[in-house]
Amino acid sequence: MDQTTKKVKSMYERYPYPSGNPSIRAGFDARLLLSYVTKKKDTDTPLHVLDAGCGRGPGVLGAASLQPDVNFTAIDINSVGLAQAKANAEARGLTNVNFVQADLMTLEGVDVPPGGFDVIYSSGVLHHLANPQIGLNNLANILAPHGVISLMLYGSFGRQALYRLIEGIDIVSSNKDEIEDRLPLARVLTEEADNTIFKGNYWQGTYRNPDVEFVDTCLNVNEVSYDVASLWKFIDSAKMKFVRWIDPDVWSVDRRFNNPLLLARLRELSEFEQYQVIERLFEIPKLELIICKADNTAAETVDIAELESSQFAVNPEASFSVEKRNLNQSQRIESLSYKIRHSKSQSVTDPLLAQIILLLAEQTTCFTGSEIISVLSQNGADKNSAIELIYELLEKEIIFIP
Template sequence: MDPVTQSVQQMYEQYPYPSGLPNMTAGFDIRLLLSYVEQSPKDSRPYHALEAGCGRGPAVLAAATLQPEVTFSAMDINTVGLKEATLNAEQRGLNNLTFHQVDLMALTGITVPEGGFDVIHCAGVLHHTADPQLGLNNLAEILAPHGVMSIMLYGTYGRQALYRLIDCIDILSPIQAQISERIAPGRLLAEAAEDSLFKDNYWSSTYLNPDVEFVDTCLNVKETSFDVTGLWQFIENAGMKFVRWVEPDVWSVDKRIKNPELRARLKALSEFEQYKIMERLFEIPKLEFIICKNTNQQRVPTTAAAVEASGFAVNPEVSFQVTKRNLNNAQRIESVAYKVRGREAVIEADPILGSILLLLSEQNSHFSGADMLNVLIQHGASRDYAYELIDSLLQKEVIFVPHCR
C-alpha cells in the first residue's frame, strides 16, 4: 500500500465515514442504471454489482436490502468501517452482499464475476486516492462490456467557498498537527463562515456536522477535485464514455436559465460548452454521473412505433403522494403528485395522466406498452394522445424501459 493510501486509511479508521442508517441513494438501482445504455446483458444470470469504497456501508446495505435478486460486493480499505458493515449485513440477514478489504490502487482481493460487474458504484472515493486515474482505469477493467458505472467526484467550482475555509483552517491549525487537535479550531472557523463564505449555500451548518463528517469535509488528508474539462479527459483516458448526469436537471439550461434570450444563446452551444458555463454559474459541489465503455452508448429513446412491443417499469427513484378525502361511505382522490429524486414535487393537472399516475403509484412489476396504451384509451385518451402521454412519462422519468431478461 502506497503512503498516500496508508494515510487515507488511517484517517478513515480513526473517523469511519459515513455515519447514518442505510439509505437508498440516487444512481443505485441496477435495472435503472443499465437501462441508460444500448447494450443489454447477454445471459440471464443474476446481476452483479460492486460498490468501490463502501465505508461503513449505508448505501450498499440499503441497495442490497431493496434488491435481493442482485448479488452485491463491496470493498474498502477501512477495516473499522468494513467490520461494522459486515456485522450490519449479518444482523439484517443479507445473503446477497459480501464485503472485502481491497486497495483500489491495486485491486487485488476482489472476486470478479465471469464477464465482469454489471454495475459499479463509486461515490466520493476516487478523489481521495493517490491516483484517481489509476483507480478509474482499474474499475474499467472489471466492468462488463454492457455495464455502467455510477460515480461521484468533487466539483472544483462548486467547492470554492469550502476550499477558502480549508485554507483558513490550515493557517490557524497547521496540517502537521493531529486531526483530533484540528477539529475544534476548524469548527470555530466554519461557524464564523456562516455569515460570510457559507451564507445561504450548500455548506451552511458545516460546523454542526458530526466529527466523521467534519473531518471528511474539512480536514481530509487527500483530496482532488474536477471541473468539466478535466472530467471529460478523465473519462476518456479510462476508455469510457459519458452517458448522463445522475440528475440532469442540475445541468439543464432549460431548467435553470430563466431569461429566454440567454437560454437561446446557451442552447446554441455544444452540451460540453453548456456544462462548462453551468458549473461556473451555479454552485455544483458534486459531479454525479453515469459512464459506460467506449464500445457501448447512451440508449436511444423509445419511439412511438416501439411502444406496444416494449416493456416498462416505474422508476424506483420516483415517489408518489396521493391526497385522499374520506366521505360518507366513499373516498375522493383530491390530487396525485410525483417527485423524481431531489426535484420539486409535481401535481399533475391532466385528469387522464393523473389517473395513470394513481395506477403507477401501486405498480411494482413490469408492464407492457400495449397494456398501458389500452388503459390510457379506456380513460378517454385517443391513441395519438396516449402515445404523447407515454412519451411524456418517459421524458419526465416517471417510467423507464428496462432491458429484457
Template structure:
C-alpha cells in the same frame, strides 16, 4: 490514497453509521439503485435471472453495499458483491450492518482500487465508486483501474465533488491546515468547531448554504473540512477524466439539473442552449446553477445504454406511489420542489394525473395510452414527453422492457 488519508478513515469512519439503526431504515440514494442501474446502463433490458457481479470500490461504512445487497436480495437476484476499502474500521461497521440484515452475499476485502488488476477478481457487471475518486492521489489512474475491471457490457456508477457548489471550502481547508495541520486529528476537530461560528461574515464557506455535512457529526466534519486529499470537478473536467478511461457518460443524475433550459426563461437563449452538444449543455447548466456540490453519473464503454420511451416500455416509479403523485400533480398543476435551495416548478399537461395513476410497474406505455384514451402513439407522446422530461429528470421515473 496517502497514509494520512487512510489514518483519517480509521479514526473517523465515514459516513457515521450505527448498525443498530438497520432495523429501522435502509439508506438509499444514487448511484446504485437497482432500477437506475437497469435503466441507465442496460437499457432497461437486463436479464435479472442471470448472476450479477458487483464491486463496491471504496465501500466506507457500507451505504452502497447494504443498499445493493438488500435490493438484489429482495429481487431474488443471484448476486456476488465485493466490498473493497482501505479502512479496517469502516469495514467493521459495514460488516455489522450487513450482519444485522442477515445478508451474506458479500465478500469483504481491504485494499486499494488502484491494485484491482493484481487482485485477480475477474470482471464485474457493475461497479459503485461513490465519493472515492476525488480522494485518490491519481483519480485518472483510479478510473482506468475501474474501467479495466468491468465485464463486457458492464457499467459504473460514480459520485465526485462538484467545484461550484463547494465554493469557499478549499480556502477554509487551507486555513485549517495552516492553523492546526500539525495537531492530532482529534484536536483539529476541536479547533475547527471553535473556528466555524467565529468566521468573518465575508468568509466564502460561511456564505455557502449548500454545504452542511459538517453539522451531522465529527466524521462528516473531518471528511469535509480536514481532508488531506480532496479535489472537485467541473463538468468538462469530469468529462476529460471519463474519456481518459475509455468510458462515456451515459447520464448524469438528476438529468434535469444538467439541462440549461431549466435555468433559462428567455426562449431565444433556451433555443441556443438546446442546440449545444449534451456535455456542453451540462457544462452550461452547471455554470448557470452555481450550486452543484456533487456530480453523480453512470458510465459505460458503450453508447446508447439508456432506456428510451417506447410502446413496450414499462414505466416504474423510484420511491414514489402513483396515486399520491397523481393527486399532487392534480392539485398543483405540476411538480414543485427544490434543487439544493433552487426552487423548481415543472408544469405538466392537464392529462398528466390520468396517466400517472396508471403507472403500476406492470402496464406498458402502450397499455397506459389505451387506458388513458389516446387514439395513437403520437398524440400520447405529445402529453407523455413533458411528463417524462420532468419525472425522469428528477430521477423518479425509469423504464423497464
C-alpha cells in the same frame, strides 16, 4: 500500499465515514442504471454490483435491501468501517452483500464475476486516491461490456468556499499536526465561516457535523476535485464515455435559466459548453454521473414502431403522493403529485395523466406499451393521445424500459 493510501486508510479508520443508517441514494437501482445504455446483458444470470469504496456501508446496505435478487460486493481499505458495515448487514439479515478489504489502486483480493461487474458504484472515493486515474482505469477493466459506473466526484467550482476555509484552517492549524489536535480550532473557524463565506450556501452548518463527517470534509489528508473539462479528460483517459448526469435537471439550461434571449444563445452551445456555464453560475459541490465503456452508447428513445411490444417498469426513483378526502360512502382525490429522486414534487392536473399515474403508483411488475394503451383507451384516450402520453411518462422519467 503507497504512502498516500496509508495516510487515507489511517484517517478513515480513526474516523470511519460515513455515519448514519442505510440510506436510499439517487442512482441506487441497478436495472435502472443499465437502462441508460444501448448494450444489454446477454445472459439471464443475476446482476453483480460492486460498491467501490463503501465505507461504513449506508449506501450499499440501502441498495441491497431493496434489490435482494442482486449480488453485491462492497470493498474499502477501511477495516473499521467494513467491520461495522458487515455487522449492520448481518443484523438486518442481508445475505446478498459480500464485504472485502481491498485497495482501489490495485484491486487485489477482489473476485470479479465472469464477464465483469454489471454495475459499479463509486461515490466520493476516487478523488481521495493517490492516483485517481489508476483507480478509474482499474474499475473500467473489471466492468462488463454492457455495464455502467455510477460515479460521484468533487466539483471544483462548487467547493470554492470550502477550499477557502480549508486554506484558513491550514494557516491557523498546521496540516502536519494530528487531526485530533486540529479539530477544536478547525470547528471554531468553520463556525465563524457561517457568517462569512458559508452564509446561505451548501456549506452552512458544517461545524455542527459529527467528527467523521467534519474530518472528511474539512481535514481530509488527500483529495482532488474536478471541473467539467478535467472530468471529461479523466473519463476519456480511462476509455470510458459520459452517458448522463444522475439528475439531468441540475445540468439543464432550460431548468436553470428563464431569460428567452439567454436561453436562445445557450441552446446554440454544445452540451459540454452548457455544462461549463452551469458549473460556474451555480453551486454544485458534487459531480454525479453515469459512464460506460467507449464502445457503448446512451440508450435512445424507443422507436414508435416498437412502443407497443416494449416492456416498461415504474421508475424505482419515482415516488407518488395522493391526498384523499373521505365522504359519505365515497372518497374524493384532492391532489396528486409525483417526484423523481430528490427533486421538487410535481402536481398532476391533467385528468388522463392523473389516471395513469394512479395506476402506476400501484404497479410493481413490468408491463407492455400495448397494455398502457389499452388502459388509456378504456379511459377515453385515442391511440395517438395514449402514445404521446407514454412518451411524456418516459421523458418525465416516471417509467423506464428495463
